[in-house]
Amino acid sequence: AQSVAQPEDQVNVAEGNPLTVKCTYSVSGNPYLFWYVQYPNRGLQFLLKYITGDNLVKGSYGFEAEFNKSQTSFHLKKPSALVSDSALYFCAVRDMNGNNRLAFGKGNQVVVIP
Amino acid sequence: GAVVSQHPSWVICKSGTSVKIECRSLDFQATTMFWYRQFPKQSLMLMATSNEGSKATYEQGVEKDKFLINHASLTLSTLTVTSAHPEDSSFYICSARVGGLAYNEQFFGPGTRLTVL
Secondary structure, three states, X not given: OOEEEOOOOEEEEEOOOOEEEOOEEXXXXXXXXXXXXXXXXXXXXXXEEEOOOOOEEEOHHHOEEEEEOOOXXXXXXXXXXXXXXXXXXXXXEEEOOOOOOEEEOOOEEEEEEO | OOOEEEEOOEEEEOOOOOEEEEEEEOOOOOOEEEEEEEOOOOOEEEEXXXXXXXXXXXXXXXXXXXXXXXXXXXXXXXXEEOOOOHHXXXXXXXXXXXXXXXXXXXXXXXXXEEEEO
């Protein structure tokens, strides 16, 4: 079954500095990869996805993610973090050949310090 | 973009009562809807997958008689927590997938906070 690892519990970054949220995945076939963001007491908002093609995917709010097949990673990045980016970020993977379920990582709390 | 709504956004009920949560896709037809449960500071746990017009598929360990799911139309799915108990208190989130393809993203509702006294 597919799975996602988000190794860090919390990511602290100063406002204006680059932000990286790490994600590695495990699937039996080719992956479909997603990033979502969750604000307190709210549902998840879609940020971006990788299906195929260019390894660098650009998404909402200035976020981007790079698919690295050899490292089975899909790290989320933003060149310059804003205080409003403080939220919970989830990486998710769906196995193209698998059971069609979306498997989520445990989430990373991002804190952007003014 | 695709919008998914949930109602109510929060509910407090007494132990033993049943609670119904509605999930609607507002601007698209959702063949497949998903119900998740989220505990504080934890990830989403998939409870069940429902396809319009058919019975929901429950994940292992989820009691289908306790968590009744109905997906009667392409825009509405409901989750009924029957005979709720305090341990059922949680944040319930529904999700709908645009189209039937595996690479289509899922759009999530804002969630429903259930507190059982």
